[in-house]
Amino acid sequence: MTTLYPNIEPYATYPIAVGDGHILTVEECGNPEGIPVIFLHGGPGSHCKPHHRAFFDPAIYRIILFDQRGSGRSTPRGNLQDNTTWDLLADLETIRKKLNIENWVIFGGSWGATLGLLYAQQYPERVLGLILRGIFLARERDIHWFYGEDGVNRFFPKQWHEFTQLLPEGRWETPLAIYYNYLTSNDIKEAENAALAWANWGNCVVTLGQTTQLLEQSAEIAEIFNEARIECHYMFHHCFLEENQLLRDVDKVADIPTILVHGQCDLVCPLESSYLLEQQWPAAQLRIVPAAGHLACEPEMIATLVEATNEMAKMVATFWKN
Template sequence: MSELRTLYPVIEPYETGWLDVGDGHSIYYERVGTPGGTPAVFLHGGPGAGISENHRRQFDPARYDLTLFDQRGCGRSTPHAGLEANTTWHLVADIERLREKFGHEQWLVFGGSWGSTLALAYAETHPKRVSALILRGIYTVTRAEIDWYYRFGVSEMFPDKWERFLAPLKTPAERADPVRAYRALLTGTDETARLEAAKAWTIWEGETITLLPNPELTAPYHDGHYALAFARVENHYFYHDAWMEDGQLLRDAHKLAGIPGVIVHGRYDMPCPAKYAWALHKAWPDADFHLIEGAGHAYTEPGILDQLIRATDRFAG
């Protein structure tokens, strides 16, 4: 058996900046690798998580010209935790603005978790601009997927963590609809309650995305500044069903015809049930499918990371 692939060495961007995308938003971007290399864009998760230094390291810097950016409301983009003019379709337009700014006719689109949702939305809207797709932890934001994570499903696997998640919700009615109840807390005027809710929402996700405890991975989820953007933006999207019709991304997967790709999904992914990755695999036969045994959701899990690096190497020019 061949040795598992892992991250490329640490690398710094060759260009950074902010792009005014209108509506009062300015998004932070960075470009990494080799100018003139295979164009690619990295779409982070959440929504609301932001990019990290290790995200750059999933691509061979000698062969890629990679763009990464913090989506509206999170990371170094401004306004921090801003919800106005912040929808899936605003983000799809932002990706196009970046592509046009850097003069790429097409680019490889890489997205994990919510990033896979956004990648699918972008590719189904602008299929001619996508040279290839690499998707990890497939999430199609159906009502059933949202309920699985925030009503009944993952709660059965992590009853101790679920109890902590529900702690800010004081009434049976609130606990019956956590997404709606958290919406009220996260957009309310009580700063103490807002921060408490943000941390509880964010820690629930941070502690259920990997099968084995990983303090390095979950540390940012306990930070109040990070948690406020993560929780407010993510809850905002899920409260509004990501401004998509139920099942829209799978329904429109035929628009991906002819785009080569790779789907990587952990067998025991808690936030993103594998049945949706399987359904995408069936609807998009141009993509190779890898269901990783013994893996959860996080891209850092060895079997998942191995396939992601192999995928980026495969499409590197």
């Protein structure tokens, strides 16, 4: 089975100011003269990790990773001001221009796939190809599936009950609004409790119920809080997108080489999303991973993604200009 490439270190790491007080941490690794590829992490509010560099052949790709606004090593951490989907798209263009890149491959999973597809729809001339994993279409039904009643909560009734314990009685139908109020509250204890509950619910679904509860005493409480705060901010505001926008505008990327990768057992972003895209997108190839869920680190998913990056390098090599 295909595995990740060996771990590598960046040959350059630097801050890039993108305006509004936000400074992104950007790193490059691999081949400085290779095919540019930018890795878009999920969340929103998560961050890049060392193994994310290893999905790409370092001899072929110029690998670019960055932490999105308010996330990971970017500052100010957890900041919601001037932090919208459209700000993130502008940031991608700032990075591209700063690095003097004409066009690049986009690699994103979950929320990263959402952002990558939207970027391609806005700047199709800048995209060599797309590799999108476990795509989240950010429709009302997709958000409700994860944070509303009669969705994925039916698979995890005990954990859903724990998630809704913080809600006022009779308000289970609007958890996003209430959690948003908690996570933006000046009451630090209330906000941290909400962040832990938010993270526990998300981790439960992502790992198919195999994770243990996060501890309030964890040294990572600040990171948990920042991630929950940003993710809730985006979900509460419907990711700052119009309803069904990504499917509606798929014709804008009709000719871009694309590989969609989706786990058959993905309960975070059901396979339906990638299937609907494939039906409307002649250039897209859908690779279903039968035994995989949502996580990119599962062995079968790793194999499929690495094979996809190798294949994409061959697909774009004929028209990529160094």
